[in-house]
Amino acid sequence: MGWVREFYAGKTLLITGATGFLGKALVEKILRALPEVRRIYLLVRGKRLPDGSWLSAKERVRQELLRSAVFTALRRRHQDRFADFLAEKVAVLEGDLTFERLGLDEGTFDAVAAETDVIINSAAVVSFDERLDKALQLNALGVGRVLALARRGKELKEAQGKPVPIFVHISTSFVCGIRNGIVPEKPPDLTGIDDEIAELMQLCQDLEAQAGDDETPPVIRERVFRESATEEGMRRAKARGFNDTYTYTKWLGERLLVKECVGILTLLLRPAIIESTLKEPEPGWIENQRMADPLIIGFAKRQLTDFPGDPDCVVDLIPCDFVVNAVLAAIAACGVRSAKCRVFEPLNPTPRTQHPAPVVLQIATSTQNLLTLKEVVKWCTEYFERNPLLDRNGRPLKVKPWTLPSLNKYLNGLKRKTQWLQWAENIARQAAFLPACKRWVQRLAMMRTALERLEYYVGIYAPYTHFKARFATDNLRRLWEGMDADDRSDFPFDVTTIDWRHYLQEVHIPGLKRHILRMAEDNGASEAIETLPDLLAHAAARFPEKAALQSKREGQWVRYTYGELHRLAQANAQRLWSLGIGHSDRVIVCGENCPEWVIAYFSASCAGATVVPIDRQWRVDDIVAVAEFVNAKAVLVGDNLASGIGEGLQKAGHNIPLLTFTELTHKTVPETPVPRPSSPVPEEVASIIFVTGPAVEPRGAMLTHRNFLSNVRAIVKVLPPMQNDQFLSVLPLHHALGFTGELLVAMWAGAT
Numbered sequence: 001m002g003w004v005r006e007f008y009a010g011k012t013l014l015i016t017g018a019t020g021f022l023g024k025a026l027v028e029k030i031l032r033a034l035p036e037v038r039r040i041y042l043l044v045r046g047k048r049l050p051d052g053s054w055l056s057a058k059e060r061v062r063q064e065l066l067r068s069a070v071f072t073a074l075r076r077r078h079q080d081r082f083a084d085f086l087a088e089k090v091a092v093l094e095g096d097l098t099f100e101r102l103g104l105d106e107g108t109f110d111a112v113a114a115e116t117d118v119i120i121n122s123a124a125v126v127s128f129d130e131r132l133d134k135a136l137q138l139n140a141l142g143v144g145r146v147l148a149l150a151r152r153g154k155e156l157k158e159a160q161g162k163p164v165p166i167f168v169h170i171s172t173s174f175v176c177g178i179r180n181g182i183v184p185e186k187p188p189d190l191t192g193i194d195d196e197i198a199e200l201m202q203l204c205q206d207l208e209a210q211a212g213d214d215e216t217p218p219v220i221r222e223r224v225f226r227e228s229a230t231e232e233g234m235r236r237a238k239a240r241g242f243n244d245t246y247t248y249t250k251w252l253g254e255r256l257l258v259k260e261c262v263g264i265l266t267l268l269l270r271p272a273i274i275e276s277t278l279k280e281p282e283p284g285w286i287e288n289q290r291m292a293d294p295l296i297i298g299f300a301k302r303q304l305t306d307f308p309g310d311p312d313c314v315v316d317l318i319p320c321d322f323v324v325n326a327v328l329a330a331i332a333a334c335g336v337r338s339a340k341c342r343v344f345e346p347l348n349p350t351p352r353t354q355h356p357a358p359v360v361l362q363i364a365t366s367t368q369n370l371l372t373l374k375e376v377v378k379w380c381t382e383y384f385e386r387n388p389l390l391d392r393n394g395r396p397l398k399v400k401p402w403t404l405p406s407l408n409k410y411l412n413g414l415k416r417k418t419q420w421l422q423w424a425e426n427i428a429r430q431a432a433f434l435p436a437c438k439r440w441v442q443r444l445a446m447m448r449t450a451l452e453r454l455e456y457y458v459g460i461y462a463p464y465t466h467f468k469a470r471f472a473t474d475n476l477r478r479l480w481e482g483m484d485a486d487d488r489s490d491f492p493f494d495v496t497t498i499d500w501r502h503y504l505q506e507v508h509i510p511g512l513k514r515h516i517l518r519m520a521e522d523n524g525a526s527e528a529i530e531t532l533p534d535l536l537a538h539a540a541a542r543f544p545e546k547a548a549l550q551s552k553r554e555g556q557w558v559r560y561t562y563g564e565l566h567r568l569a570q571a572n573a574q575r576l577w578s579l580g581i582g583h584s585d586r587v588i589v590c591g592e593n594c595p596e597w598v599i600a601y602f603s604a605s606c607a608g609a610t611v612v613p614i615d616r617q618w619r620v621d622d623i624v625a626v627a628e629f630v631n632a633k634a635v636l637v638g639d640n641l642a643s644g645i646g647e648g649l650q651k652a653g654h655n656i657p658l659l660t661f662t663e664l665t666h667k668t669v670p671e672t673p674v675p676r677p678s679s680p681v682p683e684e685v686a687s688i689i690f691v692t693g694p695a696v697e698p699r700g701a702m703l704t705h706r707n708f709l710s711n712v713r714a715i716v717k718v719l720p721p722m723q724n725d726q727f728l729s730v731l732p733l734h735h736a737l738g739f740t741g742e743l744l745v746a747m748w749a750g751a752t
Contacts, residue, residue, distance in 0.1 A: 002486035003483075004483065005036060008037050010038050012037075013039070013041065013118045014120070015040060015043070015120045016097065016123035018042040019064045020123070023122045025321065026120070028070045028074065029281075030328070042091070044094065045097075047060050070287075097137075102146065109149065110152065113165075114156040117163070119153075119165055120170070120331075125138045129233065132207075132232055134229075135246065136204065144256050147260055166331055166335055167264050171250050172250050175251040178463065182469070182471075183469050183472060185362050187357050197252065208229075233245035233248075261357075267330055268359065268361070272365065273318065275319060276319065276320060276511040278322065281321075285515065286508075292315070292317065294457065295307060295461060296380055297512065297516070297517070300388075300399065304454070305400065306403055306404075307457075307465065308458065309462075314372065314468060319498070321493075325492055326491075327363075330361050333479055362476065364471035366470035367471060368477065369500070377402050378401070407458075421451060428444055515722075531605075531680050531682055532709075534679070535712075535744065539747045539748075542750055546561060546752070547559045548564075549598055551594055576607040579657050583684070584685075585633040589614070590623060590638065591616055591641060594638070599665060604634070604636065605680070608684075609634075611686065611688075612626065612627075612630050612632060613733065616641060624649055628652065630688060634658070636664065637658065638660070682705045682706040684704060685704055686703055686705045686707070686708055688700040689734070689736050701736070711740050712745055715740070715741060715745050725746070730742075
């Protein structure tokens with residue numbers, strides 16, 4: 001065990017911002033890779049929903065955190081014990097960083113402070129142009145309120161002779177503001193911080209007072225205040241040399257932290273632009289559009305045909321898993337009191353209570369593995385030329401590389417478009433009485449909306465497409481070099497190993513397509529799926545250990561992975577061939593909805609047979625009559641139906657093999673070798689689905705493999721399934737709708 005894992009043994013952590021992108025990844029990594037951790041407190045505020053109802057902190061964690069795709073690997077590992085595992089390790093505290101004592105009562109506040117060894121403040125308002133009052137309360141003043149917990153913990157722990165807590169604040173590299181050159185890993189200057197905070201607080205109060213009087217409707221006052229506070233936040237940020245309200249208030253938070261953290265062991269971490277994970281818990285995991293993603297998606301959809309930028313602009317991306325691993329390693333380096341770790345030796349002064357200023361780590365890539373804007377454009381263009389998105393009619397959207405014009409040139413172009421639009425709108429208003437003008441007015445309104453959105457994007461993102469500074473990462477490099485082999489394997493963040501072309505084309509953009517655009521991504525392999533056995537083989541190859549089918553029986557889950565389903569289907573196909581059943585032969589499948597029904601269907605299909613699914617509620621005489629009508633060569637049935645159907649077949653003189661679902665779940669080898677069943681072809685009939693029983697003239701719909709897969713492709717185009725989805729089967733699988741919309745669509749995505 002390396003010193004990173006050794007440090008966390010028996011530790012209690014408190015994390016704010018756990019429902020955010022980085023917070024989710026951080027919690028997942030701790031639970032997955034650090035089983036030695038004693039407990040994790042998650043400080044989460046409740047949430048008012050649009051309908052006025054209140055979402056408690058525990059329910060919010062359940063809905064927004066634990067349902068996230070980031071926990072898929074943990075769910076697979078713990079299976080039925082996942083909820084119990086979480087209950088053992090995670091405790092949710094309902095609190096709020098805008099309140100003193102974080103909204104906790106005094107007893108709870110002291111109890112948590114006395115128990116907690118590491119406090120990680122990851123909470124932040126991350127919108128670039130958030131209203132000033134909200135950003136100030138959370139990004140700046142909220143830091144001091146969380147730090148108060150660490151200060152109280154220090155008092156209580158020192159009285160007991162225990163090590164004091166470590167306080168970790170996650171900021172952003174872009175607190176440097178608008179500048180060039182190398183940005184050092186140094187704490188910010190504190191000069192004038194108290195006066196600036198007081199001035200901003202007074203400004204927010206004045207703006208709220210100016211939003212209306214007692215007679216102004218609350219909704220109007222709120223809207224006026226929101227707009228003025230947002231505008232004033234951006235104005236103040238730019239006046240102070242920052243790109244936006246977010247980076248400005250994060251800088252204020254850093255200054256307050258440095259001023260107030262005296263005597264507290266403090267880490268100040270500055271990640272750059274956090275994007276999708278490189279490797280863990282899965283390549284390309286991402287939630288919500290991050291900083292670069294609106295531009296990438298807008299480019300791919302041809303909504304942004306060009307954008308202003310400097311080709312040599314520094315694009316300092318960092319995969320989310322690298323940030324998580326660096327955060328956890330840096331904390332351990334600060335806390336380890338042994339010769340194993342000398343990374344941050346200055347943090348271990350004597351006496352222990354006299355801690356120096358915070359150690360600053362910039363978790364960035366620009367000084368060790370530079371990525372420029374022209375490279376991002378080049379590699380994104382290459383990807384979407386090979387893998388274009390489709391328009392509403394299924395036609396590929398052809399992309400053209402951005403020319404990256406200067407900002408002045410681009411703004412002049414927007415100005416000309418705005419002037420033309422105003423002229424066109426004036427003409428349209430004068431001719432509004434003409435019916436033909438109504439469509440023109442609607443089109444102009446859409447153009448106005450698109451132009452305003454483009455102007456907004458330019459105002460927000462242009463500073464980052466002209467950014468030239470690079471972030472020093474000497475402490476980050478020293479941390480990596482100080483880790484042993486085990487910890488490097490468990491917590492990798494060596495930024496020199498990132499291949500940017502591979503990351504963008506093979507990891508990040510496919511991740512965007514899966515998690516943001518909700519598109520199934522398999523590098524075109526699905527085009528080779530022509531039959532239902534192909535679909536099963538494709539899913540088994542992609543997700544061999546993923547649960548394909550599951551059912552709860554007597555309190556216990558029965559599960560089959562895609563790999564197991566495929567192996568059983570192939571083994572049973574050999575068995576059916578040994579019984580003389582092959583291409584175009586009809587096989588009855590009858591039973592309740594269960595995993596074994598699916599095994600039976602694909603066993604027959606992999607043998608090349610045509611499946612005749614029958615409603616298990618039919619009378620035995622009717623099932624036997626249909627078997628005779630289609631000249632069935634075998635019957636695959638649920639165990640509870642086997643006796644009755646078997647007797648009915650014998651009574652009718654229809655002596656054909658009958659196999660129960662239980663028999664099909666045991667892999668058997670034929671007594672004598674038989675040829676491997678050859679796959680059916682797309683035009684062959686996959687199923688005969690009876691729409692009437694034998695009480696009247698039987699009528700069956702003959703559906704080919706191509707028919708089924710055409711329907712599947714049409715469904716996933718409109719309602720794209722994801723591999724992390726779980727489907728609840730409520731329709732009978734012997735019906736085409738349930739079979740296609742529930743089973744086959746789930747298999748297409750590798751869902752459960």
